[in-house]
Structures are given as structure tokens and as C-alpha cells.
Amino acid sequence: MPLVTTKDMFERSMKEHFAIGAFNVNNMELIQGIVDAAAEENSPVILQASSSAIKYARIGYLKKMVEAALDEYDIPIALHLDHGPDFETCKMCIDNGFSSVMIDGSKYDFEENIELTKKVVEYAHSKGVVVEAELGKLAGIEDDVNVSNQDAMYTDPEQAKEFVERTGCDSLAIAIGTSHGAYKFKGEAKLRFDILQKVKEKIPNTPIVLHGASTVIPELVEMCNEYGGNIPGAKGVPDEMLHEASISGVSKINVDTDLRLAMTGAIRKVFAEDPSAFDPRKYLTPARDLVKKTVQHKIRDVFGSSNRA
Ligand code: G3H
Ligand code: 13P
Ligand code: ZN
Numbered sequence: 293m294p295l296v297t298t299k300d301m302f303e304r305s306m307k308e309h310f311a312i313g314a315f316n317v318n319n320m321e322l323i324q325g326i327v328d329a330a331a332e333e334n335s336p337v338i339l340q341a342s343s344s345a346i347k348y349a350r351i352g353y354l355k356k357m358v359e360a361a362l363d364e365y366d367i368p369i370a371l372h373l374d375h376g377p378d379f380e381t382c383k384m385c386i387d388n389g390f391s392s393v394m395i396d397g398s399k400y401d402f403e404e405n406i407e408l409t410k411k412v413v414e415y416a417h418s419k420g421v422v423v424e425a426e427l428g429k430l431a432g433i434e435d436d437v438n439v440s441n442q443d444a445m446y447t448d449p450e451q452a453k454e455f456v457e458r459t460g461c462d463s464l465a466i467a468i469g470t471s472h473g474a475y476k477f478k479g480e481a482k483l484r485f486d487i488l489q490k491v492k493e494k495i496p497n498t499p500i501v502l503h504g505a506s507t508v509i510p511e512l513v514e515m516c517n518e519y520g521g522n523i524p525g526a527k528g529v530p531d532e533m534l535h536e537a538s539i540s541g542v543s544k545i546n547v548d549t550d551l552r553l554a555m556t557g558a559i560r561k562v563f564a565e566d567p568s569a570f571d572p573r574k575y576l577t578p579a580r581d582l583v584k585k586t587v588q589h590k591i592r593d594v595f596g597s598s599n600r601a
């Protein structure tokens with residue numbers, strides 16, 4: 293199957309109330325682990341690369357590895373730029389065959405975000421590529437926001453409507469309390485589902501995206517720590533909340549941290565148990581297997597996208 297945009301998969305996700313996993317990639321083992329899982333679950337999947345991941349892997353290699361996955365499996369796969377920082381990066385990805393790009397203008401004020409997003413939308417649409425934009429700010433606990441300025445960071449549903457109408461973006465990433473990385477919450481995990489619901493009421497036909505949505509799977513953190521890692525107190529979004537998001541109007545759920553933990557935990561285990569190991573296949577095979585298992589669990593048990601290819 294050729295590369296697809298996210299248009300059809302998002303339409304189905306909104307109609308049938310499930311979410312599609314968008315998994316960050318920067319090497320062959322991640323790509324293989326993810327598509328092996330998606331194919332086994334007969335699920336659509338989004339492979340996404342950030343600009344720093346593209347710098348690391350090199351765009352030509354990423355493209356060819358994704359092409360290999362498309363040759364191997366008959367499931368819908370979209371290739372997406374994650375957190376495009378500027379127009380030029382989005383254009384480079386569009387010109388190199390990505391089917392979807394994100395322009396992340398959330399660091400700018402409302403009007404500047406609109407202006408930049410519109411420019412990307414215009415170019416992307418002229419090439420048949422779809423655009424994800426972002427409104428609202430994802431705080432990390434290290435940002436130490438107090439309650440009153442927390443409200444200012446969440447997406448304003450009224451603004452979301454104006455933003456989508458004025459930019460023509462195809463999907464919208466919103467801020468409802470998630471954040472990137474392994475340290476998302478100091479105390480209890482809490483997401484503002486009330487804001488999600490209001491956004492959905494204002495823009496019912498726009499697919500919604502959740503960034504910073506790793507569970508920070510406790511078993512994976514323990515595995516890293518048991519075999520010499522030092523990742524104390526890490527905490528993410530519990531599966532139950534992600535499942536609720538999936539059936540409440542979120543179409544795309546972004547996962548990077550959990551795959552980093554899976555690869556690292558598996559590799560650490562091999563090195564700890566067999567210090568004489570030095571064949572990369574010896575540690576990258578279990579790493580790829582654990583990525584597959586992690587993705588499969590999310591697709592099947594949390595996001596609900598199995599058998600929707
Ligand atoms: O949201 C950001 C992703 O986790 C990508 O991170 O820029 O380190 O590749 P990165
Ligand atoms: P996590 O750090 O929670 O995996 O979020 C990834 C992400 O949002 C990529 O854009
Ligand atoms: Zn993100």
C-alpha cells in the first residue's frame with residue numbers, strides 16, 4: 293500500500309471513537325518494532341520524526357526505511373513531521389515525500405501562530421499533504437506553573453474554533469494537562485477532559501491530537517532502573533485515561549518516551565546480564581521485540597485501533 297495521509301484514518305477514528313497511535317522513530321529497530329505490531333493488529337499507524345530525529349537518522353534513510361515497511365505490509369501508514377519548528381522544515385519534509393506535517397507555532401502568540409500555520413497549510417495542501425497545528429502550551433512539571441497560569445496554558449475552546457477556521461489546518465493538538473518526557477505529574481495524574489469536551493463541541497469535525505501521552509510504563513522504568521539506570525520518580529498518563537481520551541474524541545496519540553524506555557530497558561538488561569556481549573544484534577533484537585510488545589499493547593488494549601486498517 294502506498295503512503296497515506298491521516299485524512300481517512302482520522303475520519304474513521306472520529307466516526308468509530310478510537311485513536312491512532314503516532315510513534316516517534318529515529319532508527320530501523322523502532323520502525324520495524326512499530327510496523328510489526330501494527331501489522332499484527334491490522335491497525336493504521338503513524339510514524340513520526342522530529343526535526344532532531346531527522347537530523348540524526350537523515351531524511352533519505354528514514355524515507356527508504358518507511359518505503360520498505362510499506363512494501364512489506366498492507367496497512368495504512370502515514371509519515372509525519374513531529375513538532376515542525378518553522379516553514380522551511382515543513383517544506384523540506386513535504387518536498388521529501390512526508391504525507392503529513394506538524395507546524396508547532398505554540399511558542400508564538402495567537403496571531404503569529406495563525407500566520408505561520410496558514411503559510412504551511414497553503415504549501416502543504418498544494419502538494420496533497422495534511423497539516424497538524426498546535427494551540428495551547430504543554431507544561432512540564434519542571435515548569436512549575438501555579439494554578440492561575442496553568443489555566444492560561446490549556447487550550448481555549450473558543451480560540452480553537454477561530455484558529456481552525458482561520459488556518460484551515462487538518463488536525464489540532466491541544467493542551468489538557470499532558471507534557472513531554474518521563475516526568476509528567478508531581479502528584480496524581482490529572483487531565484482536563486472537560487476542556488477536551490468543550491473543544492469537541494466547538495470543532496466537532498476537526499481531529500484532535502494529544503501530545504506528551506506516554507504512560508511512562510512502570511515496568512519499563514523499573515527495568516531501566518534495575519539494570520543500572522537512574523530514572524527515579526518518573527510518571528506518565530495512565531492507560532485508563534488514554535483509553536478515555538481515545539473514546540472521547542482524541543484521534544491521534546503521540547508516544548515517544550515509552551519507546552525510549554523500552555529500547556533502553558531491553559539493552560540495559562542484556563549488558564547487565566552478559567557483560568561480554570558486543571554484537572549489536574544481541575541487544576537490538578530484544579530492544580526491537582520490546583518496542584513491538586509495547587506498541588501492540590497500546591494499539592490493542594488502549595487506543596482501540598486493532599482491525600481498523
Ligand atoms: O515531542 C517531542 C518528541 O518526543 C521528539 O523528541 O526532539 O528529542 O526527537 P526529540
Ligand atoms: P511523550 O514524551 O509523552 O512520549 O510524548 C511524545 C510526543 O508528544 C511527541 O510529539
Ligand atoms: Zn509532542
